Amino acid sequence: MYLVADINVDICAQTSCKLCTQYCPEANTILYNDQLGKEKGYKYGAAYVAVDRCKGCAQCVWVCDNMAKHHAIKMVMIDQLPKAAITDNVMYGEKSTTALLASPVVG
Ligand code: SF4
Ligand code: SF4
Numbered sequence: 001m002y003l004v005a006d007i008n009v010d011i012c013a014q015t016s017c018k019l020c021t022q023y024c025p026e027a028n029t030i031l032y033n034d035q036l037g038k039e040k041g042y043k044y045g046a047a048y049v050a051v052d053r054c055k056g057c058a059q060c061v062w063v064c065d066n067m068a069k070h071h072a073i074k075m076v077m078i079d080q081l082p083k084a085a086i087t088d089n090v091m092y093g094e095k096s097t098t099a100l101l102a103s104p105v106v107g
Contacts, residue, residue: 003075004054005030005061009046011072013037016044019068020060029053030060051078 007020013036024030034045049060056075064073 001077001079003056003058004051004078004081005049005056005058005073006051006076006081007047007049008072008074009036009040009048010042011070012046013040013042013044015068015070016046017068017070018047020047020063020073023063024060025057026053026055029055047072051081 007030016037018032021030021032029050030047031050032045032047036046036048037044058075061073061075064070
């Protein structure tokens with residue numbers, strides 16, 4: 001088990017700052033979805049993490065906390081993510097894929 005970044009859509013979608021997407025050292029790991037926030041009634045989309053690519057460095061947490069000052073990202077154990085966070089919204093370009101996990105997630 002290991003830590004991955006998890007973005008709170010309710011906070012992120014109020015700003016649409018996209019700052020974290022410019023600082024993650026892993027390519028195509030923090031992505032942005034125009035619909036994520038709008039589905040919840042917010043004006044903007046939100047950033048999200050392709051958790052199968054996240055290396056757990058927490059750089060995005062520092063950026064969101066200290067540069068953006070929005071406090072929308074937390075590190076969580078991958079087996080404690082909601083299932084939807086792992087299987088939904090994992091997109092590479094136009095192609096969706098299912099994240100590969102070291103062990104199955106319950107719930
Ligand atoms: S830095 Fe924070 S508020 Fe800005 S896009 Fe990333 S998660 Fe959202
Ligand atoms: S923890 Fe590191 S690798 Fe994972 S999304 Fe944040 S910046 Fe990228």
